[in-house]
Amino acid sequence: xxxxxxxxxxxxxxxxxxxxxxxxxxxxxxxxxxxxxxxxxxxxxxxxxxxxxxxxxxxxxxxxxxxxxxxxxxxxxxxxxxxxxxxxxxxxxxxxxxxxxxxxxxxxxxxxxxxxxxx
Amino acid sequence: xxxxxxxxxxxxxxxxxxxxxxxxxxxxxxxxxxxxxxxxxxxxxxxxxxxxxxxxxxxxxxxxxxxxxxxxxxxxxxxxxxxxxxxxxxxxxxxxxxxxxxxxxxxxxxxxxxxxxxxxxxxxxxxxxxxxxxxxxxxxxxxxxxxxxxxxxxxxxxxxxxxxxxxxxxxxxxxxxxxxxxxxxxxxxxxxxxxxxxxxxxxxxxxxxxxxxxxxxxxxxxxxxxxxxxxxxxxxxxxxxxxxxxxxxxxxxxxxxxxxxxxxxxxxxxxxxxxxxxxxxxxxxxxxxxxxxxxxxxxxxxxxxxxxxxxxxxxxxxxxxxxxxxxxxxxxxxxxxxxxxxxxxxxxxxxxxxxxxxxxxxxxxxxxxxxxxxxxxxxxxxxxxxxxxxxxxxxxxxxxxxxxxxxxxxxxxxxxxxxxxxxxxxxxxxxxxxxxxxxxxxxxxxxxxxxxxxxxxxxxxxxxxxxxxxxxxxxxxxxxxxxxxxxxxxxxxxxxxxxxxxxxxxxxxxxxxxxxxxxxxxxxxxxxxxxx
Numbered sequence: 001x002x003x004x005x006x007x008x009x010x011x012x013x014x015x016x017x018x019x020x021x022x023x024x025x026x027x028x029x030x031x032x033x034x035x036x037x038x039x040x041x042x043x044x045x046x047x048x049x050x051x052x053x054x055x056x057x058x059x060x061x062x063x064x065x066x067x068x069x070x071x072x073x074x075x076x077x078x079x080x081x082x083x084x085x086x087x088x089x090x091x092x093x094x095x096x097x098x099x100x101x102x103x104x105x106x107x108x109x110x111x112x113x114x115x116x117x118x119x
Numbered sequence: 120x121x122x123x124x125x126x127x128x129x130x131x132x133x134x135x136x137x138x139x140x141x142x143x144x145x146x147x148x149x150x151x152x153x154x155x156x157x158x159x160x161x162x163x164x165x166x167x168x169x170x171x172x173x174x175x176x177x178x179x180x181x182x183x184x185x186x187x188x189x190x191x192x193x194x195x196x197x198x199x200x201x202x203x204x205x206x207x208x209x210x211x212x213x214x215x216x217x218x219x220x221x222x223x224x225x226x227x228x229x230x231x232x233x234x235x236x237x238x239x240x241x242x243x244x245x246x247x248x249x250x251x252x253x254x255x256x257x258x259x260x261x262x263x264x265x266x267x268x269x270x271x272x273x274x275x276x277x278x279x280x281x282x283x284x285x286x287x288x289x290x291x292x293x294x295x296x297x298x299x300x301x302x303x304x305x306x307x308x309x310x311x312x313x314x315x316x317x318x319x320x321x322x323x324x325x326x327x328x329x330x331x332x333x334x335x336x337x338x339x340x341x342x343x344x345x346x347x348x349x350x351x352x353x354x355x356x357x358x359x360x361x362x363x364x365x366x367x368x369x370x371x372x373x374x375x376x377x378x379x380x381x382x383x384x385x386x387x388x389x390x391x392x393x394x395x396x397x398x399x400x401x402x403x404x405x406x407x408x409x410x411x412x413x414x415x416x417x418x419x420x421x422x423x424x425x426x427x428x429x430x431x432x433x434x435x436x437x438x439x440x441x442x443x444x445x446x447x448x449x450x451x452x453x454x455x456x457x458x459x460x461x462x463x464x465x466x467x468x469x470x471x472x473x474x475x476x477x478x479x480x481x482x483x484x485x486x487x488x489x490x491x492x493x494x495x496x497x498x499x500x501x502x503x504x505x506x507x508x509x510x511x512x513x514x515x516x517x518x519x520x521x522x523x524x525x526x527x528x529x530x531x532x533x534x535x536x537x538x539x540x541x542x543x544x545x546x547x548x549x550x551x552x553x554x555x556x557x558x559x560x561x562x563x564x565x566x567x568x569x570x571x572x573x574x575x576x577x578x579x580x581x582x583x584x585x586x587x588x589x590x591x592x593x594x595x596x597x598x599x600x601x602x603x604x605x606x607x608x609x610x611x612x613x614x615x616x617x618x619x620x621x622x623x624x625x626x627x628x629x630x631x632x633x634x635x636x637x638x639x640x641x642x643x644x645x646x647x648x649x650x651x
Contacts, residue, residue, distance in 0.1 A: 010433055011459055015438040022446065053427060079430035080423065101434035104441050 001025045001115055002044060006036035006062060007051040008078065010032055012075035016049065019104040020111065033057025046073060047114065050094075052078035052085070073114050077102075094119045122234040128360050132326055139320040143313065150309040157305065161298040168294065171221045172287050178218050178234065179280045181210035185238075186273050189246060193261055196253055208242050231280055237272055245269055334362050338369055345373055348380070379525055425490045429601070432463040466601070473603040477586065480610040487528035487614050494525060494532060494566060494635075498555055501536040519558045526638050531611045538604040539568045541632050546572035546629075559637060563617075566633040573625040584609040584622060 002023035184207035192200035356366035623629035
């Protein structure tokens with residue numbers, strides 16, 4: 001799968017990239033919300049992994065903007081796990097909300113599931 | 120309050136009316152009596168005059184009868200005529216006797232004397248002689264006798280008597296005229312008297328009404344002012360009539376009303392004050408409520424932020440450890456993962472430490488131990504330590520102070536300087552200059568830390584010292600940090616009685632300034648004190 005990962009924490013991006021590349025996915029990194037939108041418009045992606053708290057543009061804003069033109073699968077990664085935050089993400093158009101901290105293998109499972117749905 | 124009036128207005132009015140009636144009646148009675156008297160007097164005089172006129176007429180007729188009978192006797196020698204003359208002579212005698220008491224003026228008295236003398240002479244001498252001459256037929260002697268003055272006397276007396284009668288008639292007319300005039304005078308006087316009484320009475324009534332009207336006017340004005348709610352100063356009338364009583368009652372009423380109004384005003388003021396107090400308390404409660412709500416909101420936000428800040432390094436630690444446990448990795452990757460895990464664990468530790476530190480400071484449990492310190496020495500130590508990990512940056516320390524000692528907590532000040540200098544390093548590009556400058560004025564020491572970094576947008580400056588506030592710029596994220604450093608610096612500097620400020624030009628660099636108060640003159644700089 002072609003996956004775009006948007007997170008301002010370099011360490012976390014590294015974790016996700018290392019985890020998913022091993023499974024055969026192709027990953028592109030974006031360092032903040034604005035960057036994510038730009039990257040999304042340039043490339044062709046099957047899945048978006050978006051962090052909630054990012055500078056310049058929050059994950060919610062990114063999802064809303066992407067949803068205006070695309071039905072691509074979107075997973076929101078967030079340290080904000082309160083119910084209202086989850087609701088907000090779902091309303092904006094996220095297919096799944098994945099709480100931080102998480103198990104990398106759970107993330108692999110989730111992505112395989114979403115891939116299966118898509119096919 | 121209302122008792123009998125000693126000088127009631129009604130009584131006064133009644134008195135005036137009665138006085139008027141009395142005076143009018145007295146006047147009428149007097150006029151009547153005087154009129155009666157005048158009439159009576161006139162009637163009596165008139166009667167006396169009439170009698171006198173009768174007497175004079177009697178005198179005249181008897182005199183003429185006597186003289187003319189005698190003439191007849193002489194002319195016709197008739198005895199009857201003679202007899203007639205004698206009879207008339209007796210009448211004349213009686214008439215003269217009647218006339219005597221009535222003769223009042225000297226002329227009348229003279230007339231009386233002349234008549235009496237003439238009769239005596241005529242009857243005693245002339246008539247007997249004439250009788251003899253008639254009997255003798257001696258006409259010559261008779262003629263001579265008459266010519267000797269009898270005829271003259273007779274003519275003179277007749278004239279006199281007639282004049283007397285005419286005079287009496289004139290007197291009667293005069294008396295009547297006088298009576299009429301007196302009556303007229305009486306009438307005029309009576310009329311003047313009545314008018315006078317009426318004028319006096321009217322004047323008295325007018326004065327009485329004026330004495331009522333004026334105070335009534337005053338009372339009315341006062342009542343209107345009182346009704347309009349104004350202060351009324353009214354003097355009490357010292358009178359014993361209805362108005363006096365009314366005035367007393369009114370003054371009493373006005374005083375009661377004004378006292379009540381004062382009471383009401385005082386009461387009202389008290390109420391207003393109570394209301395203001397209540398409103399103030401309500402506002403305070405509202406303020407307190409808002410503050411509590413704000414605190415609650417801040418607390419929730421803090422909890423949310425802290426949980427977020429904790430979850431991020433935890434996610435890395437958890438993720439990499441799981442990868443290491445479940446995947447077979449090369450040695451290089453293992454080392455890289457371990458370094459990352461260590462770094463994130465350190466970050467977590469710093470975060471927890473900083474957070475607890477700040478909590479302690481904010482809750483007031485933070486205690487500085489003050490002693491004599493030279494900040495320059497502390498800064499030199501910090502630069503020494505930081506430069507070990509910042510090989511690509513230049514450091515400069517300029518000292519322009521005249522005072523070098525401060526009262527301060529050495530450890531805490533080192534924390535502040537470390538924070539500011541390592542921030543300056545983090546945000547400056549490689550080869551950048553970090554310049555520390557020390558100076559002082561009369562009261563404060565000023566320490567500036569200048570970098571050549573990105574600078575801070577003006578909009579961010581007010582939020583810079585807030586907890587977990589990081590400038591919304593992805594370039595800064597890579598740099599790391601807990602987001603609590605500047606908040607801690609602010610707490611420490613404020614605990615020293617100082618101030619921390621920032622001036623920055625975006626894109627050119629920032630200057631953090633610390634202003635710390637110098638110890639007061641004569642104060643022992645090494646004196647240890649505690650402050651929160």
